[in-house]
Amino acid sequence: MAPNMPPQPPLQHSTTAVADGQSHGHTAPPKGILRWLLTTNHKEIGSLYLIFSLTMFFIGGIFALVVRAELFQPGLQLVEPEFFNQMTTMHGLIMVFAAVMPAFTGLANWMIPLQIGAPDMALPRLNNFSFWLLPVAFTLLLSTLFMPGGGPNFGWTFYAPLSTTYAPPSTTFFILALHIAGISSILGAINIIATILNMRAPGMRLMDMPLFVWTWLITAFLLIAVMPVLAGVITMMLMDINFGTSFFDAAGGGDPVLFQHLFWFFGHPEVYIMILPAFGIVSAIIPTFARKPLFGYASMVYATAAIALLSFLVWAHHMFVVGLPLVAELFFMYSTMLIAVPTGVKVFNWVTTLFRGSISFESPMLFALAFVVLFTIGGFSGLMLAIAPADFQYHDTYFVVAHFHYVLVPGAIFAIMAGVYYWLPKWTGHYPNERLAQWHFWFSIIGVNLTFFPMHFAGLAGMPRRIPDYALQFADFNLLSSIGAFFFGASQLLFVLVVILCVRGGKKAPAKAWEGAVDLEWTVPSPAPLHTFETPPVFHRTSH
Amino acid sequence: MRSRWRWLMAISLAASGAQAQANGWNMPVGVTDVSSDIYGLHMTIFWICVVIGVVVFGAMFYSLFRYRHSKGAKAAHFHEHTSVEVLWTAIPILILVGMAVPATATLKNMYDSSDAELDVMITGQQWRWRYEYLGEDVAFTSNMSTPRTQISGEEARGEHYLLEVDEPLVLPINRKVRFLMTSDDVIHSWWVPDLAVKQDTIPGFINENWVKINEPGIYRGQCAELCGIDHGFMPVVVHAVEEEEFENWLADRKEAAEQEAMGVDREWEMDELVERGESVYQSICSSCHQAEGQGAPPAFPALANNEQLISDVDWHLDKVINGVSGAAMPAFRSTLNPVELAAVVTYSRNAWGNDTGDVVQPSEVAELIAQ
Amino acid sequence: MSSGSYYVPASSRWPVLGSVALGAMMVGTGIKLVYDTGLPLVLIGVAGVIAVMGLWFRDVISESRGGLYDAQMDRSFRWGMGWFIFSEVMFFAAFFGALFYVRMFAIPWLGGEGAKGVSALLWPDFVATWPLLNPPDSSIAGPQQVFSPWQLPLVNTLILITSSITLTVAHEALKVGDRKTCRNWLTGTVLLGCCFIMIQGIEYYEAYAHYGITLEAGIFGATFFILTGFHGVHVIIGTLILATMLVRIIKGHFADENHFGFEASCWYWHFVDVVWVGLFIFVYVL
Ligand code: HEA
Ligand code: HEA
Ligand code: CUA
């Protein structure tokens, strides 16, 4: 198919790394907190992103546990419906914008320069700015929970007019917080694109880049294309709320459904923003532990690009029941179904990479394999949702909740954890405690399925989402989900334990920490010194 | 074409679902042709996914067991194969086309609301449904009837907990009924699984949908679009009855409406109004202003001990009749009749310590509305 | 790609201060909008953001002039600016999309045409027109009349197009090292920018004072102001940037070959210009 070799260079490069502080032009970094506030180093910023993301994952997870605790049994036990709605909303917002996206950006910061042989990101100060906008944005967002009238209570999709005319006063702050987060994402994405396009080691062509870099290149493009649209639509909300415009009000000639079109034009590419980098991580891990080059490198790249392009044409599959004209309904049904094709190519390529490999099951690999299976299950339910007539029954039920948690939790989150386990030796110089990591894996896999699998049944049986109380026939499913959620949540404490232990010590890792690993990052020492590749390495492809 | 995929559906229907469905694990087959078509689509696609899953995961787990490093497997080095890659791009496309054909047919059918014999306007309101039989002068609102004591657990929960209403929508079977759906405030979604109708109600716009019910029965559903605090407490109940029964019911409702209209002209006693007003208040207003009129500030103002309310009848009437534009307070001029309006205002002015002693007559309200 | 070593900029305190300033500005704005107080915080925030931008750029300029940047850094700036402008394009695309949607779908539906024409049952007196002078609900007063495109808007169009030309002349002059010509044409460009802003100001005044085009005037007013408003803000920013470039030219900055700061300003200005042409066609003419 493609003439190019996958990136598996027997590498000779002139320099590995210059130890911290010796390098020219670097004044000694400031000490203490200032060091972290001012840092322009991609590794430090990467770590900041990852720590931020983990913190937010816990906060968002606690909100989910409030939801699950209330849904443990029928009836209103713990919280008022109003607070329940705020929890659902904040859970969605925090997980999407503050946990998954920053985690991927953190991994990008850490790994992209290492994988392409660059000394740092293209625009290091902008990088620092992008990161420090996040704590500001999410402190503001979380603070809305304490404002009079409560925080956002209209779902993470904040449909007008519930989020405009009928919204609590704090909505204005919610909008402004999202603006800051949006600016952060856009600037971060610009930086990543500039880095990838401009900072590759001499000799590394685009088609030589590791897939994590490729998927991020395309993700960054998606971010720059759709975050401004989100900014636009929330600006219109701000105007409707504060300045009497009627964008989303039929009385003045607007349309509440316009909000949904604009939101999902952002929102659907957004869900691929949360999965494409995951594809990249898995595409690095599976070949490593199968000790066999990735099958179909070129078609992986094209498939990623196809998914990204199609993602602009499918947004109204979230709106099958809002009353779209028939032609629109058909168009969006067909285009959505098509996405299964390039995604299928990816899945088949991973499986074929395993075929006739020499496979071992270290913790990164376990998470990556679970990703392939469970993400695909989530993809199948996505395909079912894409069938417009059937979506009239599925829409806004727990079937949808099951779908997107399968692609997001054992999808995005598992891939992130796989990536963390994979690269921890590079970051810390130590292997993570394999035994604990395996426990973490098995607990997680049980927890995640116990939590989210019953949701399929609850949804099909007719349970709507975003309700604080439910009819009695859904009780058993919810009981299981709630038990699963607490179990899964508790297992994540193990993850934190493994990471902390690994930072503090453990089995020493060599530069090439995994036998089958091939990319450029495995040529610098473990832990990677603060400054790497200050003189460009020379990238050699094996000639065919 | 159509018959062929129906056949496919019949198989999958038999193969699977009947069991699961009876246990409430699966989508209901429902009681309309559309709902069983959708059920068939759902099961067909489900089984296709299962088959693909078995093949893909089968290959995967085979490789995982067969090519273990620990068992000394040596890795091969192939990394591309054009014809295989073309094949696994093409086959899914064919499968998808196979799915799209029946889906398109079903969808077209669902969109064809022509030739309906009865039009019902469904209006979502926070947090109840209003039904209007167009051209028949019959209209009423339908509120959840599960008592709050059941929700809080002070009382045992009934069989139809959260899925029961004071006045169900009554529809004839075997007749094509067109729904015109809209909303007075935020977006709601009217959903009854057994009828396979789920349609958002968009304020300011009208969506169409239709049903033709095959079997009499009571079908229950819920609002499916987040619409505020009581989104979870906004059930839909449809009572499908034989044609004749429906005609009788409709005639009764019309007569009752006429009776009510006559009530406007007579002089009402305070007690009568307060009694009537209390029931209106509890079913409609209390979801926002709370059972004891204490409200839930800042979102919903208190009516109890509300200075302005106590001192100004005209202001009070204006709020209730015309609502507050740009806020959640709806205009009740067309959803409540003059008797109900007079009753609820009289009640509010004489309950929870608002002892004004004022009585507002339905005739006065009728006059205000006419202006 | 160059061999030898990469340039990695030193750390800086502007980014983190910038995010704090932006946060203050947003919080202030929120407090102002919701509780109608807290203006000082808005002002502090805005001042902070401007100050940080100024100082940050000052550092960049002095590093650039200190010869610290290599060709690769220059390319990074180019990619950065290019994608930033793309993000701006998408920002405006959202507003244009809204305009097209209401004109092609929402308003006809409300008026009884098209796939969702039944909606007109709710608005029996409504007649779908564009410009929408009579919104569906009579409690919302539409504009009394709208602007003729062939008066001030046309003048503004000509001004902006001319300004793009003068800017190009200035740029060409800089490339060949003719700083005096560059300075003159750049001055012209800045003045044209100022004219545009003034005329837009007059138009806004007219809109409120005589035409009844206001933010509250239904969807016409809403789309009109959001499109022209954000465009206007961009012109103001563009003019400030060009004015800065003018100062730098006068101070003798920029090499004949290497003057990306100047070039980026040109890109930005041309982008603002193109948006206006779109606006002129879709907001005023059609
Ligand atoms: C990471 C995030 C992610 C990903 C990757 C996806 C992937 C997909 N999603 Fe999902 N989706 C969400 C996140 C995601 N989604 C979220 C968050 C929501 C809810 C938002 C909200 O309302 O709050 C949602 C909702 C949602 C809906 C709206 C449901 C509703 O509200 O009624 C639909 C409808 O079409 C849909 C479809 C799809 C499809 C077709 C895919 C496809 O990309 C899946 C493709 C993958 C496969 C199909 C599996 C592998 C393929 C093969 C093995 C090949 C062979 C297969 C066949 C030919 C069948 N999604
Ligand atoms: C990437 C995104 C992401 C992730 C990771 C998750 C993770 C989880 N989500 Fe989800 N979720 C969404 C995105 C995500 N979610 C979105 C977008 C929505 C839609 C919102 C809307 O409708 O607007 C949603 C909605 C949603 C609902 C539906 C709410 C409703 O409709 O009312 C539920 C219900 O169960 C749920 C549950 C969970 C659970 C149990 C987890 C778990 O995986 C969480 C696990 C993590 C922890 C639990 C925290 C870590 C552990 C500790 C703090 C230790 C202490 C704990 C113990 C000792 C037990 N989520
Ligand atoms: Cu009405 Cu939800």
Ligand SMILES: [Cu+2]
């Ligand atoms: Cu989607």
